[in-house]
Amino acid sequence: MDRFRFFLRDRVGKFSDPFDAVLGGAGVQVLLSPPRSPKANAFAECWVGSVRRGCTDRMLILNERHLRTVLDAHADHCNRHRPPSLSSNDLPRP
Known part of the structure; x- marks a missing residue:
């Protein structure tokens, strides 16, 4: 967990105070989304x-290194190779 500094979560209650304490003990700062703003995250x-x-629904992740490799490949695909989503059927401008 040395690479993570923040954990952003909503106020639903899935995560309890002891969970926040464990993250805090590992040096991760827990940030809450604003109240009554469901689209903030x-x-x-x-x-x-x-x-x-x-990714993760389609393959068995073996360890943290494998997960990071898969996430890097997915991010590369989304940022470089996949066409952007458009609100209309127009082609993006070059």
Whole structure:
């Protein structure tokens, strides 16, 4: 956990105070999303869903190194090779 400095979470209650204490003991600062703002973490939730559907639901992750390799490849695919999502059927400008 030496690479993680922050853990962003919503206020749903899935994570308890002891969980926050464990993260705090590891040097990770827990950040809460603003109250009554369900879309505050929409980009992160979209990314997590993309990773689950495209990677972790389709393969067995062996260890942390393997997970990092898979995530790097997925991020590269999303950022460089996949066409952007468009609100209309128009082609993106070059």
